[in-house]
Amino acid sequence: MERLQPSFYDRPVLQVAPDLLGCLVSHAGVTIRLTEVEAYDGANDPGSHAFRGRTARNASMFGPPGTLYTYFTYGMHWCANLGCGPEGVARAVLLRAGEVVEGLDAARERRNGIGDRDLARGPARLAQALGLGRDQDGVVTTAPDAAVAVAPRAGEAGVVRTGPRVGVSGAGGDATSYPWRFWLDGESTVSVYRPAKPRRRPDG
Numbered sequence: 001m002e003r004l005q006p007s008f009y010d011r012p013v014l015q016v017a018p019d020l021l022g023c024l025v026s027h028a029g030v031t032i033r034l035t036e037v038e039a040y041d042g043a044n045d046p047g048s049h050a051f052r053g054r055t056a057r058n059a060s061m062f063g064p065p066g067t068l069y070t071y072f073t074y075g076m077h078w079c080a081n082l083g084c085g086p087e088g089v090a091r092a093v094l095l096r097a098g099e100v101v102e103g104l105d106a107a108r109e110r111r112n113g114i115g116d117r118d119l120a121r122g123p124a125r126l127a128q129a130l131g132l133g134r135d136q137d138g139v140v141t142t143a144p145d146a147a148v149a150v151a152p153r154a155g156e157a158g159v160v161r162t163g164p165r166v167g168v169s170g171a172g173g174d175a176t177s178y179p180w181r182f183w184l185d186g187e188s189t190v191s192v193y194r195p196a197k198p199r200r201r202p203d204g
Contacts, residue, residue: 001026004150006142009065009084013039013091016084018160018182020093022153028131030103030110032120033153034095036183036190038165040081042090047165047172050090059138061090066142066150070132077124078133082141082150096123096166096181097191106131122191159185166194 004023009016017039025032040048042061049058049071060069060083067083069092081092098120100107107119107129120126127133132148139148161183164175172178183190 001149001151003142003144003146004066004152006065008152009082009142010086011084013041013084013093014180016082017093017180018162020082020095020150021160021182021184022155022157024101024151024153025095025098025130025148026102026151027136027148029106030130031101032098032126032130033101034098035187036097036181038094038096039180039182040092040094041180042085042092045172045178046170047168047178048090048092050092051172054090058090061092062088063138064140064142066140068132068136068139068141068148070127070134070137072134073124078127079123080127080130080132080136094123095126097121097183097189098126099187099189100129117188121189157184158187161185163193166191 017037020034020037023034042048042050050061054062060067063083064087065084069081070078081094083092085091100119110128111119120129139146141148141150162179163181165181
């Protein structure tokens with residue numbers, strides 16, 4: 001499979017994110033065509049895991065362009081990102097949703113019989129359909145022998161829409177300042193938009 005090269009990722013995150021739409025992500029017998037992504041700009045972005053600097057959890061965000069960053073969320077789900085920009089600078093694109101185009105049976109088995117439209121409709125579902133988790137954190141996808149591959153799209157992706165990121169609270173969730181979710185218009189696999197829920201302080 002032809003792979004996206006480091007030069008593709010070694011650009012500003014707001015350029016890389018929409019250009020990933022329509023690209024193909026493959027791992028463990030399943031290939032997904034990306035239909036929705038979100039951009040996160042590290043130290044410049046209060047919604048980013050790397051806003052306050054490097055930690056053990058987000059270390060892969062600082063890796064070479066095209067490094068996979070996976071993280072565990074809500075105590076039950078894995079999500080996957082592709083790092084971009086120069087090594088040592090933490091910028092990443094969250095893989096939010098896509099269409100399974102190869103390995104449908106394997107994806108169905110991993111997703112426990114959920115309908116085909118929803119196999120990778122949402123970042124946790126996408127990661128599960130591809131079999132991505134802790135062991136894939138830090139994989140440099142541009143390497144010829146890497147287990148996770150990202151291939152360029154064939155032709156134009158289609159009409160790209162933008163809007164606020166899903167479930168991001170605080171300043172990073174400001175729809176005017178951070179309309180950094182990108183998706184392909186008319187794709188049924190794009191996830192449902194849900195704003196972040198405000199956290200309530202306990203009574204007393």
